[in-house]
Structure formats: structure tokens, C-alpha cells
Amino acid sequence: MADTATSAPAGLPEHPSPRAAGCPFDPPPALRSLQTDRPVSRVQIWDGSRPWLITRHEDVRTLLNDPRVSADATRDGYPHRSAAMQGSDPASQTFLTMDDPEHARLRRMVTAPFAIKKIEALRPSIQKIVDDLVDTLLAGPKPVDLVEAFALPVPSLVICELLGVPYEKHDFFQRNTRIIVRRTSTPEEVAAANAALIDYMDDLLADKLARPADDLLSVLATERVATGELTRREAARLGNLLLAAGHETTANMIALGTLALLRNPGQLALLRETEDPEVVAGAVEELLRYLNITHSGRRRVALEDIEAGGETIRAGEGIIFANDVANRDPAAFPGPDRLDLTRNARRHVAFGYGVHQCLGQPLARVELQVVYGTLYRRIPTLATAIPFDEIEFKHDGIVYGVYKLPVTW
Amino acid sequence: MTPSNPSRRIEKPMRVEVDRPRCVASGQCVLVAPDVFDQDDDGIVVTLDERPDAPRHEDVREAAAICPAAAIALREE
Ligand code: HEM
Numbered sequence: 001m002a003d004t005a006t007s008a009p010a011g012l013p014e015h016p017s018p019r020a021a022g023c024p025f026d027p028p029p030a031l032r033s034l035q036t037d038r039p040v041s042r043v044q045i046w047d048g049s050r051p052w053l054i055t056r057h058e059d060v061r062t063l064l065n066d067p068r069v070s071a072d073a074t075r076d077g078y079p080h081r082s083a084a085m086q087g088s089d090p091a092s093q094t095f096l097t098m099d100d101p102e103h104a105r106l107r108r109m110v111t112a113p114f115a116i117k118k119i120e121a122l123r124p125s126i127q128k129i130v131d132d133l134v135d136t137l138l139a140g141p142k143p144v145d146l147v148e149a150f151a152l153p154v155p156s157l158v159i160c161e162l163l164g165v166p167y168e169k170h171d172f173f174q175r176n177t178r179i180i181v182r183r184t185s186t187p188e189e190v191a192a193a194n195a196a197l198i199d200y201m202d203d204l205l206a207d208k209l210a211r212p213a214d215d216l217l218s219v220l221a222t223e224r225v226a227t228g229e230l231t232r233r234e235a236a237r238l239g240n241l242l243l244a245a246g247h248e249t250t251a252n253m254i255a256l257g258t259l260a261l262l263r264n265p266g267q268l269a270l271l272r273e274t275e276d277p278e279v280v281a282g283a284v285e286e287l288l289r290y291l292n293i294t295h296s297g298r299r300r301v302a303l304e305d306i307e308a309g310g311e312t313i314r315a316g317e318g319i320i321f322a323n324d325v326a327n328r329d330p331a332a333f334p335g336p337d338r339l340d341l342t343r344n345a346r347r348h349v350a351f352g353y354g355v356h357q358c359l360g361q362p363l364a365r366v367e368l369q370v371v372y373g374t375l376y377r378r379i380p381t382l383a384t385a386i387p388f389d390e391i392e393f394k395h396d397g398i399v400y401g402v403y404k405l406p407v408t409w
Numbered sequence: 410m411t412p413s414n415p416s417r418r419i420e421k422p423m424r425v426e427v428d429r430p431r432c433v434a435s436g437q438c439v440l441v442a443p444d445v446f447d448q449d450d451d452g453i454v455v456t457l458d459e460r461p462d463a464p465r466h467e468d469v470r471e472a473a474a475i476c477p478a479a480a481i482a483l484r485e486e
């Protein structure tokens with residue numbers, strides 16, 4: 001693989017490309033030049049293949065909503081993120097990598113609990129989870145790693161409650177999820193982690209069938225498995241997708257968002273001093289836009305020839321949507337590199353776009369609103385406990401963030 | 410703006426149409442225009458008011474623009 005990468009035709013940019021030193025919040029400079037000069041452009045990825053990279057906000061939105069663009073990861077030409085992802089068995093796909101109508105059929109089985117009003121009804125219990133964790137932080141030793149002590153437990157506790165997964169098992173599923181989202185994991189490691197998670201979920205579903213409770217896994221067990229609509233294995237994969245998607249992402253937003261705010265004290269002050277939920281909600285959208293933690297891009301493959309940006313994407317060719325740099329497109333967001341919590345950032349594509357746009361977004365929004373609206377008010381002197389240049393960023397992660405965030409107050 | 414009634418801005422009436430089979434239950438429209446859009450028990454969009462009055466047009470246009478599935482169509486009559 002290393003060999004094919006070095007034999008790239010001269011001038012073909014490699015993807016992903018590194019961020020600039022000292023600018024850990026900004027997308028790689030190479031993406032910026034592509035956005036300006038060649039918004040639809042071929043790039044070279046790890047396996048030597050040459051998918052198209054889409055960098056403008058407008059093109060990302062148009063093409064992610066185009067039925068000629070497929071999310072099916074089992075098709076030839078699909079630009080996999082790593083050897084491990086490529087090696088994953090076709091039978092283990094979830095609706096994340098399926099097309100309609102199968103995608104819609106499976107997605108609709110789990111949309112009910114994510115409706116705005118149902119998620120809004122969870123706000124008090126999310127607030128309690130956050131308040132309790134802040135109490136524990138304040139009572140404990142400092143400095144403390146905010147990732148371990150706060151950013152991961154918040155979404156983990158919330159998604160466990162919603163699904164009906166015992167939180168005591170969090171070490172087990174966080175460890176396995178981390179293996180899956182690490183770009184450097186081997187195919188064997190990813191397969192083993194996936195199998196362990198699915199087996200666990202499968203056992204849990206058997207329990208729920210026998211003793212249903214008031215949670216999403218019980219609904220899947222009694223309304224879909226018991227009726228023969230899904231096998232227990234399929235339901236396990238669905239549950240597992242929600243468990244995995246539901247905590248790494250939000251956890252990274254909490255820790256990276258806190259760091260970005262600590263680096264922008266004026267913006268942090270806006271959040272700390274407001275009582276207005278609209279202001280907090282707007283801040284969440286802007287942080288989603290600015291940080292765009294799903295930095296490895298949406299992956300797709302063309303089903304037919306498609307004209308875009310003066311180029312022809314041929315049927316069967318891979319497409320990567322760089323939603324990170326699309327969120328910094330000056331045509332969509334004036335002064336895009338400024339973190340401005342008061343701007344209208346709602347049109348960001350941090351949750352993707354089209355029929356695969358994040359299912360968990362209502363939940364992620366409320367979690368982040370509660371966190372950003374609580375943490376800095378309750379710990380107004382919050383500060384990083386190590387120098388900025390010693391903080392390690394997840395350059396190798398499918399989801400971007402910081403590995404650790406030692407903080408004090 | 411019509412010359413016969415210079416004191417008030419007249420907006421064209423708006424008609425909202427949702428394509429429920431396309432909806433992916435993202436909830437974005439409900440967040441932006443909660444008195445025009447809601448979700449059924451499965452999270453799929455329903456309209457509360459197919460002919461929203463002028464003060465709500467801006468929010469409704471925003472909802473149509475951010476809907477990820479292009480499931481909201483507006484007809485300005
Ligand atoms: C801030 C936190 C989050 C971010 C930034 C995020 C981001 C994303 C993105 C970009 C996609 C689109 C994938 C694609 O188009 O290929 C996606 C899909 C998805 N997300 Fe999230 N997500 C977050 C939180 C959550 C939560 C809390 C859950 C669930 C409990 C969740 C569940 C899902 C699922 C199931 C999909 C697949 C949807 C589909 O394929 O139809 N996400 N997310």
C-alpha cells in the first residue's frame with residue numbers, strides 16, 4: 001500500500017492530508033486550496049484508488065441528496081476509510097451503508113424515540129446526569145481528565161438509558177468502539193471488536209424478549225424480533241449502531257468544544273453569562289459547524305455518470321464529501337474561520353445531509369445544549385492543566401477530538 | 410408591497426406541502442418552525458398549518474432549506 005501511495009501521479013493530492021501545525025481546529029490547508037481552485041477534484045487515498053473529493057457547501061448538499069449517489073459500502077469503487085473498514089463482511093452492514101428502500105425500512109424502525117418532543121422530554125434527566133457528574137468533578141481531585149470524567153460518561157449514560165443497556169458495561173463497549181473508530185486498527189481487531197459487541201447485544205435482546213422494559217431495545221425485541229420482521233442478529237446490529245454512534249461523537253464534541261471555548265475566552269463568556277436557551281442552542285450549531293468532528297468525510301459511490309463542478313464523475317467511481325471544509329466555505333458562512341456563537345450556523349453539514357443525515361441529531365443537540373449551558377456556569381474558572389501544545393489531537397480518528405483534556409479550576 | 414396599500418407589506422399566500430415518504434425524521438423543521446411542523450409517533454413530519462400566515466414565512470422557508478431530504482415544498486400562490 002505504501003508503494004502504490006508513493007507512485008501517485010504527480011500533483012494528485014493525497015487524502016486525508018495533515019492539518020497545519022498550530023491550527024488544530026482548522027481543516028487541512030490542502031482542502032482549502034481545493035475548495036477555491038478545484039471544488040470537484042480527484043484525490044488519492046490509502047489503497048491507491050482515486051475517488052472524487054467534494055469541498056463546496058453547495059455541492060455537498062446537492063450531491064448528498066442525489067439518488068444517483070449511493071452509500072452502499074459493498075459496491076465496487078466505494079472509497080473505504082481503511083483496510084479494516086474494507087474488510088468488513090457484507091452481512092455486517094447497517095443502514096448507515098445501505099440505500100433506500102432498505103435504508104429507509106430499517107431507519108424507520110428506530111426513528112420514534114428521536115422525535116423532537118420525545119427527546120425534549122428527556123432534557124430533565126440529561127440535566128440531572130450532567131449536574132451529578134459536575135458534582136463529582138468538583139468533589140474530586142484536580143487536575144482531572146475531562147474526557148474520562150465527563151465527556152464520555154454524559155453521552156454513554158444517556159444512550160444506555162435510552163437503549164436499555166446497563167451502564168456498568170461501559171468499559172467493555174467503550175473499549176471496543178474505540179478500536180472500531182481508530183483508523184489504525186487492523187481488520188482482525190475491528191472484526192473481533194464488532195463480533196464482541198454484536199454478541200453482547202444479541203444476549204441483551206434475548207433478555208429483553210423475556211423481560212421487556214421501557215426502552216428502545218425492548219421495543220425492537222417485542223415489536224420487530226418477536227414478529228419475525230428482524231432476526232435477533234439484525235436487531236443486535238441496529239442496537240449496536242446506535243450505541244456506537246451515540247457516544248464517541250458527542251463525547252468528542254464536549255471535550256473539543258470545551259478546548260475551543262477555552263481558547264476563545266470572549267465566546268466562552270457569552271455562554272457562561274447567558275440564561276437564554278436560544279443563545280445556547282445557537283452556540284451548539286456554531287460549534288458543530290466550526291469543529292466538524294466527522295473529519296474523514298462522508299463516503300459514497302456514483303451509480304450513474306454525474307456532472308458536477310465542471311467534471312464528470314463516472315458511474316462506479318468513489319466520492320468523498322469533505323463536510324469539514326464545506327462548513328468553512330465562505331460562500332455559505334462569511335468569515336468562516338471565526339468561531340462566532342451568535343451567527344446563524346444552522347445550515348452546517350456536521351450531521352451530514354440527505355437521507356443519511358444523523359438520526360441522533362435531536363439527542364446530540366439536547367446533550368450539548370445541557371453540557372455547554374451547565375459546565376462553564378458551574379465551573380467558571382475552568383482551565384486546561386497542561387500547555388496547549390502538549391494536547392494530543394485525534395488526527396488518526398474517524399471522529400476528531402482530543403485523547404485527553406486535563407483540566408483544573 | 411402594493412401601491413394600493415403602501416402602509417403594509419403584502420406577502421403572497423404560502424402553501425406548505427410535505428412528502429412524508431421522503432422524510433427521514435431529522436426533526437429540523439420542527440426546531441425551526443414548531444407551529445407549522447410536527448412529527449407523528451414514528452417521527453415522520455406532519456403539517457400543523459398548511460397555509461401559515463406571513464410572519465411565519467421566513468421560518469418556513471428556512472425549514473424547507475435545511476430539510477436534509479428535500480421533503481418540504483413551498484408554493485407561493
Ligand atoms: C455531535 C454528535 C454527532 C455527530 C457530529 C454525528 C454525525 C453524524 C453524521 C455526519 C452522520 C452521517 C453519516 C453519512 O452520511 O455517511 C451521522 C449518521 C448517523 N448518526 Fe450521528 N452524529 C452525532 C451523534 C449521534 C447520536 C447521539 C446518535 C444516536 C443515538 C447518532 C446516530 C446516528 C445514526 C444511526 C446515523 C446513521 C443514519 C443513516 O444512515 O440514515 N449520532 N451522524
Ligand code: SF4
Nearest residue numbers: 432433435436438476
Ligand atoms: S426536516 Fe425534513 S426530514 Fe427532517 S423531519 Fe422535517 S420533513 Fe422530515
